[in-house]
Amino acid sequence: MRIVKSKRDLRALVSSWKADKQEVGVVMTMGALHEGHLSLVGAAKTDNDRVIATIFVNPKQFDxxxxLDAYPVDTDADLKKLEDAGVDLVYLPQAEEVYPKGYSTTVAVGTMQDCLCGATRPGHMDGVTTVVSKLLIQTSPDRAYFGQKDFQQYLLIQRVASDLDLDVDVIGVxxxxxxxxxxxxxxxxRLSADQRAIAPTLYKVESTIADLIRQGEAVDHVLEWGRKVILDSGFDRIDYLxxxxxxxxxLFSDVADRDNLLSGRIFVAAWLGNTRLIDNYPISR
Structure with a gap:
């Protein structure tokens, strides 16, 4: 596994792969890797000849x-996991390599960013779409893989790739x-033992809401019920449900078109102490 820290070295290696007609997949991370990240690597390895992973804690997406200061960093452990997973190249840039002196451009999507995490974390989505755009340009992949836990991010990146004519398939895992x-x-x-025991409430509420909506219950009613359950379980506050x-x-509420509603997804973000957790769940599961 190669590790590079400069755009020049990255591009030279990717260009040599492309010249050899090899297809390239990329998995973008901020480190602190877990099995979710490695599932993206697995999907990328299935579809491509070469796999790049990036590790960059992007300061522009922290409001x-x-x-940002509390974000966990263990680069040595991350590199070992990526090597064991069969990654070919890790791009490990410093901040000045991504945002050189004088950098002043932001990539902002005009739709889908002012809700959910975009509404409660000012500047966060612009930070995400900006850094992903830059990393897509720098890595020049055929395919890029993103986890559907961050479903809003996944949709925004699809939109960026389409709107900017980037020659990459954005794939959700x-x-x-x-x-x-x-x-x-x-x-x-970052969760304490007590908080960790409370955290699965988000999934329980989402899956129950989906069941109730499929059974014909009113959306606003079941969302009100879900908010109460989340807070009663020990969460400190809810950003959205x-x-x-x-x-x-x-946004769906008590719409008449049940078929349209059944194609929707439940989104939640809530706080346990100083830790913000997000999740989502398809109604038509």
Whole structure:
């Protein structure tokens, strides 16, 4: 496994692969790797001749400096996991390689970013779409893989690739979960034992809401019930609990078109102490 830290070295190696007609997949991470990240690597290895992983803790997507400072970093462990998973190349840039002196461009999507995490974390989505755009350009992959736990991010990146005519397929990979259905996240390691026991409530509420909607219950009613259960379980606050379209994140409430509603997805973000957890669940599961 090769490790490179500069765009020049990255591009030279990728160009040699492309000259040899090899297809390239990329998995973008901020480190603190878990099985969810490695599932993306597995999907990329299945589809491509070569796999690149990037590790870059992107400062532009943190609206809270304390959250950035608390983000877990263990690069040596991450590199070992990627090597064991069969990654060919790790791109490990420093901040100045991604955002050189004088950098002043932002990639912002005009739709789908002002809701969910975009509404509660100012500047976060612009930070995500900007860094992903740059990394897609730098790595020049045929395919890029993103976990569906961050479903809004996945849709926004699809939109960026389409709107900017980037020659890459953006592929979503299903969420990987613990045995108790908690979605894998780098943030989970920040939970205390008591908080970790509470965290699976999000999945329980989502899956129950989906069942109730399929049975014909009113959306607003079951969402009200879900908010109460989440807070009663020990969560400190809820950023959102909503039903939205999987296509464009249109907000659904008590709409008459049940078929349209059944194609939606439940989205939730809630806080346990200083840790913010997100998840989503398809109604038509």
């Amino acid at each position: 809270n400096k304390a959250d 299903p969420t990987v979960r613990e045995g108790d259905h908690l979605a894998l996240s780098s943030r989970n390691r 909503e039903v939205r379209s999987e296509e464009d994140l249109e």
